[in-house]
Amino acid sequence: MFMGTPKSKFFDIVFNANRNLVENELEDLIERLCALELIAEEYEDNLEQKIQEIKFSKSEELENRKFDTFINSMGNILTQNE
Template identity: 55%
Template sequence: MDWFDENKSPKDKFFEIVYHANKNLVIEELEDVFKRLAALEIIAEECLGDEVDQKINEIVFTRSGDLEAVETDLYIHTMSNILTKNE
């Protein structure tokens, strides 16, 4: 498995790492991701109320490039955390 294969996207590399890394480390990191996601959901609901889903859909359809860049950063960050702890 080549973690530095330039032909693979960060998403592809992330899933390879998730499948092959220590299961406990992956669970720990994914729990952190979901905890952060839950906190962001609470913040979004407090700030936007019932308009949360509408705003999410707006971002998905009008800012796909920004969304993709943030997703890529999240894959890389999470992958980095798993690899760092796996050593």
């Protein structure tokens, strides 16, 4: 059960947990992403270029945050799935 990466476990849960719970979690993630994009657009003229710069210059930090997001989302789904 605990084998694999946070990403692979996240997708295991997404594909096997209650569909409504997964939809709610994915909708929350998308809403958060959209809100952060709106905030970023207020402070950054060329948002896409800045995103690419961050992907290159802060790839390790970005990867760590992705893992954290996968883990947090799994926890959100699993605690509601009980």
